[in-house]
Amino acid sequence: NAGVTQTPKFRVLKTGQSMTLLCAQDMNHEYMYWYRQDPGMGLRLIHYSVGEGTTAKGEVPDGYNVSRLKKQNFLLGLESAAPSQTSVYFCASRTGTGRGQPQHFGDGTRLSIL
Amino acid sequence: AQKVTQAQTEISVVEKEDVTLDCVYETRDTTYYLFWYKQPPSGELVFLIRRNSFDEQNEISGRYSWNFQKSTSSFNFTITASQVVDSAVYFCALSEDSYGQNFVFGPGTRLSVLP
Numbered sequence: 652n653a654g655v656t657q658t659p660k661f662r663v664l665k666t667g668q669s670m671t672l673l674c675a676q677d678m679n680h681e682y683m684y685w686y687r688q689d690p691g692m693g694l695r696l697i698h699y700s701v702g703e704g705t706t707a708k709g710e711v712p713d714g715y716n717v718s719r720l721k722k723q724n725f726l727l728g729l730e731s732a733a734p735s736q737t738s739v740y741f742c743a744s745r746t747g748t749g750r751g752q753p754q755h756f757g758d759g760t761r762l763s764i765l
Numbered sequence: 766a767q768k769v770t771q772a773q774t775e776i777s778v779v780e781k782e783d784v785t786l787d788c789v790y791e792t793r794d795t796t797y798y799l800f801w802y803k804q805p806p807s808g809e810l811v812f813l814i815r816r817n818s819f820d821e822q823n824e825i826s827g828r829y830s831w832n833f834q835k836s837t838s839s840f841n842f843t844i845t846a847s848q849v850v851d852s853a854v855y856f857c858a859l860s861e862d863s864y865g866q867n868f869v870f871g872p873g874t875r876l877s878v879l880p
Contacts, residue, residue, distance in 0.1 A: 684867075691774070693856060693870040709867070741810065751798030751817055751860055754868060756810035 653677050657742050657757035664732045664764050672727040672760050674742030681747030683725040684709075684754060685717060687738040694741060700725055701747065732764045767792050769859050769871035777877045778847055786842045786874045788857030794818075799833065799840045800858040800868070810856070816840060847878045
Protein backbone atom coordinates (compact mmCIF):
# COMPACT_ATOMS: atom_id res chain seq x y z
CA ASN A 652 0.00 0.00 0.00
CA ALA A 653 2.34 2.74 -1.22
CA GLY A 654 -0.34 5.42 -1.66
CA VAL A 655 1.40 8.69 -2.55
CA THR A 656 5.18 8.58 -2.85
CA GLN A 657 7.39 11.65 -3.09
CA THR A 658 11.02 11.68 -4.14
CA PRO A 659 13.40 12.93 -2.95
CA LYS A 660 12.66 13.35 0.76
CA PHE A 661 15.36 15.97 1.31
CA ARG A 662 17.34 18.18 -0.97
CA VAL A 663 19.66 21.16 -0.65
CA LEU A 664 20.11 23.40 -3.66
CA LYS A 665 22.10 26.50 -4.44
CA THR A 666 20.35 29.61 -5.69
CA GLY A 667 19.82 29.36 -9.43
CA GLN A 668 19.94 25.58 -9.65
CA SER A 669 17.05 23.61 -11.06
CA MET A 670 15.40 20.44 -9.90
CA THR A 671 12.31 18.30 -10.27
CA LEU A 672 10.24 16.78 -7.50
CA LEU A 673 8.42 13.59 -8.39
CA CYS A 674 5.07 12.49 -7.03
CA ALA A 675 3.68 9.05 -7.81
CA GLN A 676 0.35 7.61 -6.71
CA ASP A 677 -0.91 4.07 -7.12
CA MET A 678 -4.58 4.68 -6.30
CA ASN A 679 -5.65 5.53 -9.86
CA HIS A 680 -6.67 9.00 -8.69
CA GLU A 681 -7.62 11.60 -11.25
CA TYR A 682 -6.74 14.69 -9.20
CA MET A 683 -3.25 15.55 -8.05
CA TYR A 684 -1.90 18.56 -6.18
CA TRP A 685 1.33 20.23 -5.12
CA TYR A 686 1.42 22.30 -1.94
CA ARG A 687 4.08 24.11 -0.02
CA GLN A 688 4.02 24.33 3.76
CA ASP A 689 5.63 27.25 5.53
CA PRO A 690 5.54 28.00 9.27
CA GLY A 691 2.30 29.65 10.37
CA MET A 692 0.78 29.58 6.88
CA GLY A 693 -0.70 26.13 6.57
CA LEU A 694 -0.56 24.53 3.15
CA ARG A 695 -0.75 26.66 0.05
CA LEU A 696 -1.66 25.24 -3.33
CA ILE A 697 1.00 25.66 -6.01
CA HIS A 698 -0.44 23.79 -8.98
CA TYR A 699 -2.93 21.03 -9.50
CA SER A 700 -4.13 18.63 -12.17
CA VAL A 701 -7.58 17.20 -12.80
CA GLY A 702 -6.35 14.56 -15.21
CA GLU A 703 -3.56 13.30 -17.40
CA GLY A 704 -2.24 16.05 -19.64
CA THR A 705 -3.94 18.89 -17.74
CA THR A 706 -2.55 21.30 -15.18
CA ALA A 707 -3.75 24.49 -13.55
CA LYS A 708 -2.36 27.21 -11.30
CA GLY A 709 -3.11 27.36 -7.63
CA GLU A 710 -2.58 30.12 -5.11
CA VAL A 711 1.22 30.45 -5.36
CA PRO A 712 2.35 29.22 -8.81
CA ASP A 713 5.15 31.69 -9.57
CA GLY A 714 8.58 30.11 -9.94
CA TYR A 715 7.20 26.60 -10.43
CA ASN A 716 6.15 24.48 -13.37
CA VAL A 717 4.37 21.14 -13.44
CA SER A 718 3.63 18.30 -15.79
CA ARG A 719 1.23 15.37 -15.72
CA LEU A 720 2.27 13.17 -18.63
CA LYS A 721 1.05 10.01 -16.94
CA LYS A 722 -1.99 9.67 -14.72
CA GLN A 723 0.02 8.30 -11.84
CA ASN A 724 2.79 10.92 -11.86
CA PHE A 725 2.82 14.64 -11.15
CA LEU A 726 6.12 16.49 -11.46
CA LEU A 727 6.97 19.82 -9.87
CA GLY A 728 9.87 21.75 -11.35
CA LEU A 729 11.92 24.65 -10.10
CA GLU A 730 13.77 26.18 -13.04
CA SER A 731 15.90 28.63 -11.07
CA ALA A 732 15.67 28.03 -7.35
CA ALA A 733 15.44 31.00 -4.99
CA PRO A 734 15.84 31.11 -1.18
CA SER A 735 12.13 32.03 -0.92
CA GLN A 736 11.34 28.56 -2.22
CA THR A 737 12.84 26.94 0.86
CA SER A 738 9.89 24.98 2.19
CA VAL A 739 8.35 21.59 2.74
CA TYR A 740 6.53 20.40 -0.37
CA PHE A 741 3.60 18.02 -0.24
CA CYS A 742 1.96 16.14 -3.03
CA ALA A 743 -1.62 14.92 -2.69
CA SER A 744 -4.12 13.02 -4.77
CA ARG A 745 -7.80 12.26 -4.65
CA THR A 746 -10.35 10.42 -6.67
CA GLY A 747 -12.41 12.40 -9.16
CA THR A 748 -15.43 10.23 -8.41
CA GLY A 749 -17.92 11.86 -6.08
CA ARG A 750 -17.74 15.23 -4.44
CA GLY A 751 -15.86 16.29 -1.36
CA GLN A 752 -13.46 13.38 -1.37
CA PRO A 753 -10.45 13.71 0.94
CA GLN A 754 -6.98 14.30 -0.40
CA HIS A 755 -4.30 11.75 0.43
CA PHE A 756 -0.83 13.11 1.03
CA GLY A 757 2.72 11.97 0.51
CA ASP A 758 5.29 12.28 3.28
CA GLY A 759 6.71 15.55 2.00
CA THR A 760 9.98 16.81 0.52
CA ARG A 761 12.09 19.16 2.60
CA LEU A 762 13.84 21.55 0.24
CA SER A 763 16.47 24.09 1.28
CA ILE A 764 17.77 26.74 -1.10
CA LEU A 765 21.05 28.32 -0.07
CA ALA B 766 -13.68 34.17 -1.13
CA GLN B 767 -13.16 31.07 0.90
CA LYS B 768 -11.14 31.24 4.07
CA VAL B 769 -10.35 29.04 7.04
CA THR B 770 -9.31 30.48 10.40
CA GLN B 771 -7.74 28.56 13.24
CA ALA B 772 -7.27 31.22 15.85
CA GLN B 773 -5.35 29.00 18.27
CA THR B 774 -1.75 28.90 17.13
CA GLU B 775 -0.52 26.67 19.93
CA ILE B 776 -2.21 24.82 22.78
CA SER B 777 -0.57 22.94 25.63
CA VAL B 778 -2.49 20.59 27.89
CA VAL B 779 -1.59 17.97 30.43
CA GLU B 780 -2.35 14.37 29.60
CA LYS B 781 -5.97 13.31 30.27
CA GLU B 782 -7.29 16.82 29.86
CA ASP B 783 -9.95 17.51 27.24
CA VAL B 784 -9.06 20.00 24.52
CA THR B 785 -11.04 21.68 21.76
CA LEU B 786 -9.49 22.97 18.57
CA ASP B 787 -11.44 25.73 16.87
CA CYS B 788 -12.06 26.13 13.15
CA VAL B 789 -14.08 28.94 11.57
CA TYR B 790 -14.65 29.11 7.85
CA GLU B 791 -16.00 31.55 5.29
CA THR B 792 -17.75 30.54 2.09
CA ARG B 793 -20.47 31.77 -0.22
CA ASP B 794 -21.21 28.30 -1.52
CA THR B 795 -24.18 26.35 -0.25
CA THR B 796 -22.41 23.07 -0.96
CA TYR B 797 -19.05 22.61 0.67
CA TYR B 798 -17.00 20.11 2.61
CA LEU B 799 -14.92 20.43 5.72
CA PHE B 800 -11.98 18.30 6.77
CA TRP B 801 -9.58 17.81 9.63
CA TYR B 802 -6.05 16.54 9.12
CA LYS B 803 -3.39 15.63 11.68
CA GLN B 804 0.32 16.22 11.16
CA PRO B 805 2.35 14.40 13.83
CA PRO B 806 6.00 15.26 14.49
CA SER B 807 7.04 12.74 11.83
CA GLY B 808 5.58 15.15 9.26
CA GLU B 809 3.01 13.20 7.28
CA LEU B 810 -0.55 14.48 6.89
CA VAL B 811 -3.25 12.12 8.07
CA PHE B 812 -6.90 12.53 7.10
CA LEU B 813 -9.21 12.41 10.13
CA ILE B 814 -12.73 13.34 9.09
CA ARG B 815 -14.91 14.85 6.37
CA ARG B 816 -18.22 16.63 6.82
CA ASN B 817 -20.51 18.01 4.11
CA SER B 818 -22.53 21.19 4.44
CA PHE B 819 -25.85 19.37 4.55
CA ASP B 820 -24.99 17.18 7.51
CA GLU B 821 -24.83 18.98 10.83
CA GLN B 822 -24.80 15.85 12.90
CA ASN B 823 -21.98 15.76 15.37
CA GLU B 824 -19.65 12.82 15.13
CA ILE B 825 -17.76 10.84 17.71
CA SER B 826 -14.95 8.44 17.01
CA GLY B 827 -13.36 7.07 20.12
CA ARG B 828 -11.78 9.98 21.98
CA TYR B 829 -12.36 12.33 19.03
CA SER B 830 -15.53 14.32 18.39
CA TRP B 831 -16.47 17.00 15.92
CA ASN B 832 -19.07 19.77 16.30
CA PHE B 833 -20.28 21.31 13.03
CA GLN B 834 -22.45 24.41 13.34
CA LYS B 835 -23.49 26.21 10.17
CA SER B 836 -25.03 29.06 12.14
CA THR B 837 -21.59 30.05 13.42
CA SER B 838 -19.58 28.68 10.46
CA SER B 839 -17.57 26.52 12.79
CA PHE B 840 -16.27 22.97 12.71
CA ASN B 841 -14.58 22.35 16.04
CA PHE B 842 -12.62 19.29 17.06
CA THR B 843 -12.49 17.94 20.61
CA ILE B 844 -10.10 15.38 21.99
CA THR B 845 -11.27 13.79 25.21
CA ALA B 846 -8.75 12.49 27.72
CA SER B 847 -5.81 13.63 25.62
CA GLN B 848 -2.71 11.49 25.27
CA VAL B 849 0.88 12.31 24.44
CA VAL B 850 0.40 10.66 21.04
CA ASP B 851 -2.17 13.34 20.22
CA SER B 852 0.63 15.90 20.06
CA ALA B 853 0.60 17.19 16.50
CA VAL B 854 -0.37 20.07 14.28
CA TYR B 855 -4.02 19.90 13.32
CA PHE B 856 -5.32 21.48 10.13
CA CYS B 857 -8.87 22.33 9.21
CA ALA B 858 -9.67 22.58 5.49
CA LEU B 859 -12.54 23.70 3.29
CA SER B 860 -13.48 22.46 -0.17
CA GLU B 861 -16.05 24.24 -2.33
CA ASP B 862 -17.61 23.28 -5.63
CA SER B 863 -17.02 26.80 -6.96
CA TYR B 864 -13.28 26.39 -6.31
CA GLY B 865 -13.10 23.19 -8.31
CA GLN B 866 -13.29 21.31 -5.07
CA ASN B 867 -9.75 22.42 -4.28
CA PHE B 868 -8.88 22.72 -0.63
CA VAL B 869 -8.15 25.81 1.40
CA PHE B 870 -6.29 25.00 4.59
CA GLY B 871 -6.24 26.88 7.84
CA PRO B 872 -2.86 27.81 9.36
CA GLY B 873 -3.00 24.90 11.79
CA THR B 874 -3.03 24.54 15.57
CA ARG B 875 -0.05 22.97 17.28
CA LEU B 876 -1.21 20.79 20.16
CA SER B 877 1.28 19.68 22.79
CA VAL B 878 0.11 17.10 25.28
CA LEU B 879 2.45 16.96 28.26
CA PRO B 880 2.85 13.82 30.36
